Amino acid sequence: MSMQKFKNDPEALLQLAEGNLDAYRFLFDHHFTDLCNFLLIYLHSKELAEDIALEIFTFIWEKRQTLVIKTNFKSFLFSAAKNKAITLYRKEHQKIFASIDICESFMPIDSSAQFTIENNELRDLINEAISKLPQKSRQVYLMAWEENMSYKEIAAQLGLSTKTIENHIGIALHKLRESLKPYYKQIFMWWMILRFLE
DSSP states (O other), X not given: OOOOOOSSXXXXXXXXXXXXXXXXXXXXXXXXXXXXXXXXXXXXXXXXXXXXXXXXXXXXXXXXXXXXXXXOHHHHHXXXXXXXXXXXXXXXXXXXXXXXXXXXXXXXXXXXHHHHHHHHHHHHHHHHHHHTSXXXXXXXXXXXXXXXXXXXXHHHHHTOOHHHHHHHHHHHHHHHHHHHGGGHHHHHHHHHXXXXXX
């Protein structure tokens, strides 16, 4: 029997809640590669990125009947990936985070101002790294991660093949990891603090 076709993620999610395996396969096929590439920005291992992505999709299947997604599905996946990466980082660097006092970072005015400066500096570093990407790779990267577009959507809009889009994303991620490698710890600590404020 041929696989059922779905128009978009919301339609597939409705069927997923009913235990439809075709809906699950549709979501997996459309987002697994994007999710792995997103994780690769922060992880050094393709295998580890794939393992975490599989864990997320396993969770989605197990919780399909009670799963609540308040944003679009891709944003949900990236948020889950960020949280997984933070948890992993905390386990491997427990001593670093044991010394962080979240409350003291925001209660005093001076400390809050300092955090804002550091925050902006990190954002500037990331923007600078993105600006140095090859033009087409930068365009594709921004469409994927700033506009939450799928590889298929980007390929259709730019008139390129999905494989070409994957190649541009690969180039962008490789160069970003090289540029931002010295700042991994600060980026993760920034994420940790922001997470407590949400």
